[in-house]
Structure formats: C-alpha cells, structure tokens
Amino acid sequence: MGILEVKGVNKRFGGLQALGDVNLSVQENSVHAIIGPNGAGKSTLLNCLVGKLIPDSGSVMFDGQSVLGRKPHEINQMGISRVFQTPEIFADLSVLENVLIPCFARRDGAFRMHAYETVANERELRDMALHMLEDVNMHDKRRMLAGSLSRGDKRRLEMAMCLVQSPRLLLLDEPTAGMARADTNNTIDLLKEIHAKHDITMCIIEHDMNVVFSLAQRITVLAQGTPLVEDVPDRIKGHPKVREAYLGEAQV
Amino acid sequence: MRGLERRDVMLLVIVAVMTLFAPIILNPFPANSAMAQFNAGYPDLMQRFVIFGIFAIGFNILFGLTGYLSFGHAAFLGVGSYSAVWMFKLLGFNIIPAILLSVVVAGLFSVVIGYISLRRSGIYFSILTLAFAQMSFALAYSVLGNPALINLTNGETGLQVYPSDPQVLHGASAPNVTNLFGLEMRQTCEVKLGGTASGLSGCDTHMLPGAFGETFWAFDFNAGYYVCAVLMLIVFYLSIRIFRSPFGMMLRAVKSNQQRLNYTGLNPRPYTLAAFVISGMYAGLAGGLMASMDPLAGAERMQWTASGEVVLMTILGGAGTLIGPVLGAGFIKYFENIFSKINDGVLHSWFAFMPEGLENLFVTLLHPFVGKGWHLTLGILFMLVVIFLPGGLVEGGQRIGRFAFRRRNRKGGEAEAEAARKQPAE
Ligand SMILES: Nc1ncnc2c1ncn2[C@@H]1O[C@H](COP(=O)(O)OP(=O)(O)OP(=O)(O)O)[C@@H](O)[C@H]1O
Ligand SMILES: [Mg+2]
Numbered sequence: 296m297g298i299l300e301v302k303g304v305n306k307r308f309g310g311l312q313a314l315g316d317v318n319l320s321v322q323e324n325s326v327h328a329i330i331g332p333n334g335a336g337k338s339t340l341l342n343c344l345v346g347k348l349i350p351d352s353g354s355v356m357f358d359g360q361s362v363l364g365r366k367p368h369e370i371n372q373m374g375i376s377r378v379f380q381t382p383e384i385f386a387d388l389s390v391l392e393n394v395l396i397p398c399f400a401r402r403d404g405a406f407r408m409h410a411y412e413t414v415a416n417e418r419e420l421r422d423m424a425l426h427m428l429e430d431v432n433m434h435d436k437r438r439m440l441a442g443s444l445s446r447g448d449k450r451r452l453e454m455a456m457c458l459v460q461s462p463r464l465l466l467l468d469e470p471t472a473g474m475a476r477a478d479t480n481n482t483i484d485l486l487k488e489i490h491a492k493h494d495i496t497m498c499i500i501e502h503d504m505n506v507v508f509s510l511a512q513r514i515t516v517l518a519q520g521t522p523l524v525e526d527v528p529d530r531i532k533g534h535p536k537v538r539e540a541y542l543g544e545a546q547v
Numbered sequence: 548m549r550g551l552e553r554r555d556v557m558l559l560v561i562v563a564v565m566t567l568f569a570p571i572i573l574n575p576f577p578a579n580s581a582m583a584q585f586n587a588g589y590p591d592l593m594q595r596f597v598i599f600g601i602f603a604i605g606f607n608i609l610f611g612l613t614g615y616l617s618f619g620h621a622a623f624l625g626v627g628s629y630s631a632v633w634m635f636k637l638l639g640f641n642i643i644p645a646i647l648l649s650v651v652v653a654g655l656f657s658v659v660i661g662y663i664s665l666r667r668s669g670i671y672f673s674i675l676t677l678a679f680a681q682m683s684f685a686l687a688y689s690v691l692g693n694p695a696l697i698n699l700t701n702g703e704t705g706l707q708v709y710p711s712d713p714q715v716l717h718g719a720s721a722p723n724v725t726n727l728f729g730l731e732m733r734q735t736c737e738v739k740l741g742g743t744a745s746g747l748s749g750c751d752t753h754m755l756p757g758a759f760g761e762t763f764w765a766f767d768f769n770a771g772y773y774v775c776a777v778l779m780l781i782v783f784y785l786s787i788r789i790f791r792s793p794f795g796m797m798l799r800a801v802k803s804n805q806q807r808l809n810y811t812g813l814n815p816r817p818y819t820l821a822a823f824v825i826s827g828m829y830a831g832l833a834g835g836l837m838a839s840m841d842p843l844a845g846a847e848r849m850q851w852t853a854s855g856e857v858v859l860m861t862i863l864g865g866a867g868t869l870i871g872p873v874l875g876a877g878f879i880k881y882f883e884n885i886f887s888k889i890n891d892g893v894l895h896s897w898f899a900f901m902p903e904g905l906e907n908l909f910v911t912l913l914h915p916f917v918g919k920g921w922h923l924t925l926g927i928l929f930m931l932v933v934i935f936l937p938g939g940l941v942e943g944g945q946r947i948g949r950f951a952f953r954r955r956n957r958k959g960g961e962a963e964a965e966a967a968r969k970q971p972a973e
Binding site: 367368371372376377379383384386392395396399400403404409411412415456 | 799813
C-alpha cells in the first residue's frame with residue numbers, strides 16, 4: 296500500500312474525458328514523477344487530489360483515509376501541500392509573511408483567533424520561516440512584496456511555503472517552469488536535500504526531463520487522461536509507448 | 548503596548564494627544580472673527596467626529612483587511628442605538644448598560660448577517676449585506692414599530708425615553724439625562740481665552756481677560772465628548788493590535804489570495820466571519836454612543852445612505868491603513884457640518900471688498916458648492932482623491948512627507964526612499 300492510492304478516477308469536462316480510469320500508487324518516502332504531453336490531464340489529476348476538483352468516480356486515499364469530499368484546507372491539514380503550475384502566493388504580503396502563514400497553519404490548525412498577540416512576537420515561528428527562506432536563498436528578499444518577485448523567485452517562494460509545513464506528501468506542478476538554468480539546478484538540489492532530510496513523499500509533474508531523471512524513483516506517463524506506463528526511470532527512457540505518446544503526431 | 552512597534556505606539560500617542568486637545572485644536576479661530584464658522588470644536592460635532600471614527604475604524608477591519616465590502620453596516624449602528632435607548636427606558640439613564648448591550652446585540656446581529664452573507668464574495672457579498680440592511684431598515688421603520696403588535700422601534704417617530712418608562716435602576720437623585728454614574732453627558736465647561744470680562748457660570752473659566760483686546764477664543768470641554776474619545780482611543784488601540792496580530796495577517800491573506808489560503812490549510816470562513824462580527828460590534832458601539840449623547844434612535848440611521856457614508860469615509864481616508872478611517876470620518880463630518888452652513892450671506896460678506904459686479908459673480912460661482920451644495924464639493928473631492936490618491940488621505944500625507952524628506956537630503960535620501968517604498972513592513 297502506498298501513502299497515496301488513486302483508484303479508477305474519472306473526470307469529464309463536458310465532452311472531454313480529462314481523466315479516464317486513472318490508477319496511481321505513490322510509495323511513502325519516494326519521489327514519483329508524472330510526465331506526459333500538454334493537456335494530458337496531469338494538473339487535473341492533482342486538482343482531484345487537493346480538493347479543487349471532485350472526480351466523477353473513483354477513489355483517492357491518503358494514508359488510509361479518503362480525501363474525496365473534504366475541503367482543500369482539511370486536505371492540507373491531513374498533510375498534503377501543493378505547488379501550483381502558475382505560482383499561487385500572497386502577492387500583497389511580504390515574502391516573510393508568505394512563509395509565516397503556513398507556519399501558523401501548521402501550529403494552530405485551520406482557524407485560531409489570535410487577535411491580540413503580535414506577529415512580531417512569535418519568535419519561534421519567525422525563526423522557522425527565516426530558516427526556510429535561507430534554505431531557498433531568499434533571506435535577503437524577506438521584506439519585499441511577494442508580488443514584486445521574479446517568476447522564478449515566486450516559484451521558489453511557493454515551494455518554501457509548502458516545505459515549511461513539513462507535509463507528508465508534496466505535490467509539485469512543474470516547479471522549475473520559468474526558472475533560469477542555475478535556479479533549476481538549485482531547485483533540484485533543494486528538493487533532493489529536503490527529500491533526504493525530512494522523509495517527504497513527493498509527487499512531481501515536470502516537462503524538464505533533466506529534473507525528472509535526477510529526482511524520480513518512479514515515473515508514470517500520462518497521455519490523454521490515462522496512464523500509459525509506470526516504471527523506474529531507466530526503463531521509461533527508451534520505452535516505445537512513451538516515445539509514441541510524446542512524438543506520436545510527429546511520426547505520423 | 549506590549550509587543551507593539553515603536554511607530555505604532557507613536558501613532559497611538561499622537562492620536563491620543565490630538566483627541567484630548569481636540570476642543571482647542573478644532574477651534575483655532577477667535578470666536579468673534581469672520582473665520583469662526585470654520586471652527587469645529589463644539590460638543591455636538593466633536594462627538595460625531597469620534598463616534599463616526601469608531602464606526603469607520605471597525606468598518607476598516609473588515610473592508611481594509613479582508614477586502615469584503617459591506618454595504619449594510621449602518622444596520623449594526625441602528626441596532627446599537629435602539630438597544631441603548633431600550634436600556635435607558637428599562638434601566639435608567641446610566642450609559643454603561645446601554646453601551647454594553649448595544650455592542651452585544653450588534654455582535655449577535657452581525658453573526659447572523661455575516662454567516663449568511665459571507666457565503667458569497669465580491670459584489671454578491673455587498674448586495675447581500677445591502678439587502679439585509681434594507682430589510683432591517685424596513686423592519687425598524689414599519690413592522691417592528693407597530694403600536695398594535697410589537698413596538699420595538701416606535702416606527703417613524705423614533706424610539707425615545709418617556710417619563711412613564713420603568714427605568715428600574717433610576718435612583719431618586721440621578722440626573723434625568725444620560726450620564727455616567729452622575730456625570731451628565733451634556734455637561735460642558737467653557738474656557739474663554741482673552742476678550743473682555745463676562746459673567747461666568749458653573750465650571751466655566753476665563754483666562755487672560757483683555758490680553759488680546761476684544762478678540763477671544765472659546766473652547767468647550769464636554770463630558771460626552773471625552774467619554775466617546777476615551778472609548779475611541781481604546782478601540783483604536785485594539786484595532787492596531789488586530790492589524791499587527793496573526794489574525795490580522797490572515798485577514799490580509801484572505802484579501803490577497805483566498806485560493807492559496809485554502810491550500811495552506813487555513814479556513815477563510817471563520818476568519819472573515821470574525822472580522823465581520825468585530826466590525827459589527829464597533830458599529831454597535833458607535834450606535835450606542837450616539838444614543839448615549841442624545842437618547843433617541845430612528846430608523847434612518849440604518850438606511851443605505853448611512854452604510855454608504857462609512858464606505859466613503861474609509862476609502863477617502865485610506866482603506867487598510869490604521870489612521871485613514873478616522874481621518875476620513877473627520878473630513879466628511881467636517882464638510883457636512885461646516886460647509887453646509889456657508890450661505891449666500893456669508894459668501895457676500897467674504898467678497899464684500901470686491902466691486903459689486905465681481906462680488907456677485909464670485910458668489911454665484913461658489914453658491915452651488917456650499918450650503919446645501921456641500922455634497923457636490925465632497926463628491927468632487929472624493930473623485931479627486933480616488934483618482935489621484937488611491938491610498939486616500941493617508942497616501943497624500945505620505946507623499947507630502949516623502950517630498951519633504953527628499954528635499955532635505957537631496958543626495959543620500961533618494962536611494963533610501965526608493966528602498967523604503969520597495970520594502971513594506973515585514
Ligand atoms: N476546469 C476545466 N474546465 C474545462 N476543461 C478543463 C479544465 N481543466 C482542464 N481542462 C482540460 O482538461 C485537459 C487536461 O488539462 P490539464 O491542465 O490537466 O493538462 P496538463 O497535463 O496539466 O497539461 P500542461 O502540461 O499543459 O499543464 C485539457 O484539455 C484542458 O483544456
Ligand atoms: Mg498542467
């Protein structure tokens with residue numbers, strides 16, 4: 296049994312079958328990559344995992360509990376964090392505040408009426424957030440408005456916001472898209488380090504094969520809403536079905 | 548003060564000093580000069596400054612922090628007023644129970660309205676709150692003011708205290724006007740500065756008679772104003788704490804990106820509801836104070852124009868800033884009370900030094916903007932502020948400050964000011 300078990304998930308958008316009978320099993324403490332051409336349904340699958348979408352049928356179990364029907368914040372409190380394809384951050388807040396908010400969510404749960412104490416006095420959480428910012432090399436930008444960051448920095452910030460929660464499962468939707476080469480390499484190193492240090496299970500969607508092959512222990516190839524193959528990276532590389540899915544149209 | 552940053556404490560101190568000396572600050576012109584009509588330091592108006600200040604401070608906690616624009620906050624103000632007058636009728640003229648009940652009832656009311664309205668956001672939320680407020684207005688105006696059935700509001704006439712009311716806690720020696728343990732809210736001590744000697748009454752005093760010839764200043768120190776002012780300082784302090792608290796940060800996060808908040812494991816709904824209820828209680832307090840200054844409550848206090856007014860105050864002053872709503876409230880109330888008093892007679896006296904034709908021309912030109920036309924002036928000012936100063940009067944102040952700052956250190960300051968702009972508070 297994996298920590299995440301997706302069974303027979305279907306999702307239609309009008310006439311379009313975005314997900315057709317998807318099965319996926321992510322083992323605890325592994326890095327599992329999902330690859331596939333544009334429009335394959337990768338983001339849709341993640342949406343079904345975090346409560347943004349509800350599948351038409353099928354089941355999604357996280358650590359033995361169903362996530363279906365739960366609200367996004369409840370799913371996050373179960374231990375699933377997600378980095379979005381287009382960065383979702385608090386643009387009007389400072390970088391430090393962006394990282395502080397998940398710290399509060401982790402310590403105090405989905406709601407707590409702490410209206411009298413000041414944020415400035417929360418030493419412990421501030422240290423935690425500042426350490427996280429150091430880890431992603433953004434310590435010197437902590438006072439900037441998050442909305443004024445570059446695209447790559449926004450991604451790194453969003454990743455820091457997820458990592459600081461120490462989630463049990465981290466979902467990453469193209470975490471390196473829009474990053475410069477050097478930043479991409481830093482991100483790979485960061486994810487490797489986090490994975491080694493904190494036993495975080497990761498499920499990563501990525502177009503950059505360099506990233507996929509240097510991180511993933513297992514890879515699932517998704518095409519037109521259905522998993523084609525699932526295997527270890529070495530056997531995915533030369534797999535004929537994968538070539539077909541990616542290059543299919545080109546060969547015709 | 549514990550845990551607050553220096554600049555917040557400074558702001559609080561400045562506001563405290565200004566409110567305590569408001570009777571002097573607002574009456575800068577000699578009482579017997581032509582400019583005296585610009586003096587705003589009379590008890591009635593000063594009370595309104597701080598009461599609407601409280602209303603706007605509370606509104607800003609909801610609108611300024613979460614971005615949820617309520618168009619129905621006057622309902623809570625009205626409910627607060629009615630509750631207070633009921634306390635006067637049932638218990639007596641001490642304002643403490645009245646103020647407490649007005650806050651509690653407005654709080655309960657806002658739990659219900661907030662719970663339902665917050666199921667939607669954006670324009671739909673605004674419309675829902677507006678609908679609730681108009682329903683409350685209609686209820687107060689007719690349904691609940693029906694002498695034949697239940698008479699909670701006394702309909703059109705408005706709720707007031709009659710000699711036949713029970714007033715069970717009303718002691719034999721207690722004053723027959725609203726009071727705080729015997730201190731009458733209408734009690735005013737006038738301090739006269741300069742001018743010729745005159746007969747003094749009660750607690751009035753005369754300082755430096757004759758020092759400025761005929762010219763004299765008059766300052767009114769009113770008990771009701773100081774009660775309201777102290778309460779405003781307390782709730783202003785609480786609002787600073789809310790702004791700087793984790794709760795306040797979550798509210799700003801709601802405004803910034805509710806989606807992200809959800810996926811960060813936080814439930815926006817109780818946060819927004821709490822903000823809504825807090826701001827409703829502020830409104831209730833304002834309503835209770837209004838009734839405490841003048842024990843009368845009418846349905847018109849709940850009308851949508853009153854809800855709109857607090858929106859204007861907050862935006863004009865600077866939504867989401869600490870001091871903005873207070874400035875906005877003062878600004879609008881000043882216009883309402885001072886500009887509306889300038890009539891053609893006053894205009895003629897101003898331009899009397901000009902040749903007849905020119906005088907008439909000026910009076911005719913200015914006529915639409917003063918007196919009954921004060922709304923026009925306010926509207927134009929509001930548009931100018933929104934277009935050129937989206938951050939309200941506070942942004943105006945900041946720009947002036949920055950300008951002065953830059954002039955002073957033309958060389959080194961430039962880069963620093965630039966950096967300050969790019970790096971908001973943590
Ligand atoms: N909310 C929606 N409503 C309608 N159609 C949608 C919705 N979300 C996704 N789709 C469609 O479902 C299909 C799968 O989309 P999805 O975003 O999951 O692809 P993807 O694999 O993430 O692609 P990419 O690599 O470009 O991000 C696409 O054809 C898309 O247009
Ligand atoms: Mg996608």
